[in-house]
Amino acid sequence: MTAKIVMIGGGSGLPVIIRPLIQHDVDLTAIVTVADDGGSSGLLRDYVNIIPPGDIRNILVAMSEGDQELLDLFQYRFKTNDAFLAKHAVGNLLIAALTEMTGDISEAIARLAHYLKIKGHVFPVAKQPLILHAKTKSGQFLEGEAAITAAHQSLDHVWVEPNDEGEEIVASPEAIAAILDADLIVFGPGSLFTSILPNVVVPGIKEALQETKAKQVYIANIMTQKGETDSYTDAEHLAVLNRHLGQNLIDYVLTNDQEVPADFVDYQKWGEISKQVVQDPEKIRQAGAKSISKDFLALRDAGAFHDGDKVADVLVSLTEE
Known part of the structure; x- marks a missing residue:
């Protein structure tokens, strides 16, 4: 039987794993944060009152088996001297247009998924923009994903509130159903506080994660994030995730054991002063999880990233246990 894998996070980290994962015989679902308030996504969220489309756009492209020319158009971002359209991605505008046409973000995503021939499912964690x-x-106290990231502060905890005061937060029923029906749930890779946790703290999602029978996996970041996770070990990342989940739910932690060359990462290019995440397998064990420590490192673009093929192979193997 085809294994059902649910990935939870944002639109920058997840595609690295999704692209190789769809080459396997798996039923893949991505649940994506709706708290992004920066760039094109933030502008469309404020002016059109839809969930920020950027992360959804990136996930759709990562899952797509469609024509590359169409994908390049979908990802095309207007130049900064284009005034009104500056910095908007074509895909973001299409998601906004289809949401307005259909009156439902899920229907808009479903139509784009058909056009792009995606292999899998993409659901926003909620159908309303969240702060x-x-x-x-x-x-x-800090408000807004962009402001939180820019502050470079050591964070205690995060939560989400509706964009419209007095509105009740409602998790996407499709996201909840996918979690309850999953064989394996994967968190990350990506920013702990601004990509992963904004999904976890949505009412209904946390409860589904506590109820599901699926194995749960955290892909630990290779590098720390300036301010937010300075000097964090993989076990400390795990502790923050479990605290926001309300229980020690994580069964496995995938952690990179390959050393990042000291002079390889261009911190100026990435605007990030970071250090390699240190492993602490004993603390992970004490939290009820198993540390899977391997060479998951891919060095490219003057940065340290996960090797998606190696991570995907391990995830698939976990579904077979």
Whole structure:
């Protein structure tokens, strides 16, 4: 029987694993955050009152088996001297247009999934735009994903609130159903506080993650994130995730054991002062999880990334156990 894998996170980290994963015989679902308020996504969220489309766009492209020329058009971003359309991606505009035409973001995504010939399913964690909030370890309160990221502060916890005051947050029923029906649930890779946790803290999602019988996997980041996770070990990343989940739910932690060359990462290019995440398998074991420590490193573009093929192979093997 084809294994059902659900991946939870944002539109930058997940595609690295999704692209090779769809080459396997798996039933893949991506659940994507709706708290992005920066760039084209943020502008469309504010002016059209839809969920931010950027992460969904990137996931659709990662799952697509369609024509490359169409995908290039879908990903095309207008130049900064184009005034009104500056920095907007064509795919973001199409998602906004189809949402307005159909009156439902899920229907808009389904139509685009058909056009792009995607192999899998993509669901927003909620069908309404949400605002990410954070409390720093020093007691300061921050609002908005972009502001939280830019603050470079050590964070204690995050939560989401509706964009419209007084509105109740409702998790996507498709996302909840996918979680409850999954064989394997995968968190990340991606920013812990602004890509992964904004999904986990949505009411209904946390409860589904506590109820599901699926094995749950956290793909630990290779590098720390400036301010937010400075000096965090893989076990400390795990502890924050489990705390927001409300229980020690993670069964496996995938952690890279290959050293990142000291002079390879261009911190100026990436705007990030970071260090390699240190492994702490004993603390992971104490949290009820198993550490799977391997060479998951891919060095490219003056940065340290996950080798998607190697990670995908391990994920598939976990569904076979």
